[in-house]
Amino acid sequence: MFVAISCKIHCIPLECKVKSRKKVANCYKKGGAHLQRRQWLVGIREGKGYTQEQVAALANIKRAYYTQIENGVRTPSVSVAQKIAAILEFEWTFFFDDR
Template identity: 60%
Template sequence: MMRSWLKNIRSSKGLTQLEVAEKVRIERSYYTMIENGDRKPSVEVAQRIAKVLDFEWTIFFENKCNETLLKI
């Protein structure tokens, strides 16, 4: 399931997937898989992504992500 909320946050910050990946210190392909919902990040990576994009990292681990929690 695509994490459209993550893409929306990233886009609202004016960042590309590559820019986020570089700031988080992961490969762009891995970040893309996370954003597309193909991979779940480790706690450490989730925390780094959340710090770069300024949101609560635990959203990655909720059973059903409520996109209304993350209004842009």
């Protein structure tokens, strides 16, 4: 049985099943903290025709790290943000505006 609850930070509904949480839409709960997926980053990457693996390789980072950046689990350093932004052709400060 699922019980609908609201994420007080992002106002996106989450589903709770007994002791486990399930990600829904673009809001994730990890260790008690709510994380917002960077959907804008996914859209830019997909619009340019890149895979996560390709962007990670061009930025000289691991794909898992890039995935964490897209999912909002990690915030890139300034140098990594600049590399990704240069590859995907957007302003690197966008990473720090979506908090």
